Amino acid sequence: MTLQTRIMQKNGEQVLVTSQAKYLSLLARGWTVVxxxxxxxxxxxxxxxxxxxxxxxxxxAREQYVPARLADEELRxxxxxxxxxxxxxxxxQRYKSKRYYYVSSPGTxxxxxxxxxxxxxxxxxxxxEIVVDRLFVEVATAGxxxxxxxxxxxxxDGGGEPGELLVDAGTVDAATAGQKEITLASPVTLPPxxxxxxxxxTGGATTVPILRGLNAALTVHPGSATLPGASGSYAAVIGxxxxxxxxxxSWATTGSPSGNGPRIGFRVG
Numbered sequence: 001m002t003l004q005t006r007i008m009q010k011n012g013e014q015v016l017v018t019s020q021a022k023y024l025s026l027l028a029r030g031w032t033v034v035x036x037x038x039x040x041x042x043x044x045x046x047x048x049x050x051x052x053x054x055x056x057x058x059x060x061a062r063e064q065y066v067p068a069r070l071a072d073e074e075l076r077x078x079x080x081x082x083x084x085x086x087x088x089x090x091x092x093q094r095y096k097s098k099r100y101y102y103v104s105s106p107g108t109x110x111x112x113x114x115x116x117x118x119x120x121x122x123x124x125x126x127x128x129e130i131v132v133d134r135l136f137v138e139v140a141t142a143g144x145x146x147x148x149x150x151x152x153x154x155x156x157d158g159g160g161e162p163g164e165l166l167v168d169a170g171t172v173d174a175a176t177a178g179q180k181e182i183t184l185a186s187p188v189t190l191p192p193x194x195x196x197x198x199x200x201x202t203g204g205a206t207t208v209p210i211l212r213g214l215n216a217a218l219t220v221h222p223g224s225a226t227l228p229g230a231s232g233s234y235a236a237v238i239g240x241x242x243x244x245x246x247x248x249x250s251w252a253t254t255g256s257p258s259g260n261g262p263r264i265g266f267r268v269g
Contacts, residue, residue, distance in 0.1 A: 007034040012094040095130050095268045102265045103197040104214060114262070116147075116208050119200030119247065120236040121154055121162045122261040126190045133269035135167075136181035137199055137262055139174045143209030147174040148202050151182055151264065152247045156194040161237060162251035166195070171245075174201065174209035187269040196237075199262040202245035211262040236261025 006017045010031040017023050027033075095101065103124040114120055135151040148171040157163030167188050172180035201208060214235045234257035242248050 008032060009034050095128060097268050100134075100136070100265055100267045102263060113210060113260070114199075114201050114208065116201055116204045117241050117245070119150070119198050119239050119241050120258055120261045121196040121198040121239065121251070122214055122236045122264060123156075123160075124153075124195040124197045126192050126195060129189065129191050131187050131189050131269040132167075132184065132266045133187040134181050134183050134267035135169050135197070136179055136265045136267070137172070138179050138212035139172075139177050139209050140212045141210035142177045143174045143201070143204040144207035145175050147204035147207070147209050148172065148245070149174045149180065149209065149211065150200040150202065150241070150245065150247065152198045152200075153188070153190075154196040154198055154247075154251060156196060157251070160194075162196040162198065162239070165247050165249050168247045171202070174204065181267075196251075197264040197266075198239075198247065199264055200241040200245070200247065202241060213260040214263045234259060 008031045153167040154162035236258040
């Protein structure tokens, strides 16, 4: 028996609906129908966080979430892409020009710490291609006169750690507290994928500035080479700045995990 399948959306989120009761429920809550999909085979509805659903990990497996006979192949491909966004563990983030966003999470911790000449990088999943023209970070506690925070972006190495340096945005003053932003000399285009946002501290040998920290429980887990303890929860990986205070061109060593990381944000150009 075939089922009438619909793609519905609200606030940028899309979902496949195969139940008439579910369709009526979503319709009453302001969801709209993107399209009706004809001759759909029985399929499961997929939404991030839905209990008991085994989410597919390949495009071939995701095909089961799309009707087997769909004349519009472009719509079919878009449907599979939407399934990829959800089953990757992320609701597909939508971005608007001239708006500020956090790299990973707005969760905060005021206990984060970072040494002088040390850099920390936090994982950053970019769900849709964006142009970034600014990076920002908050200095929660001011450092000594002359202390600076350097911001940048690393590519992922393909194995879940920072790889090649993509953007060295420069430095902001860390001798005073508050939100600090850097306007990139040239806006950078980031295709969808994983990146690492990094912050390094220099000039704080005596009094190191404290950056607003990221709540580790709300981030993508960077992983650890050793068995985590009972309270093990990692938000970032740790590295060292070059002797001149700049970012190294590549994350040369395996990053040690850190229980806290800087809460870094960006603006869409």
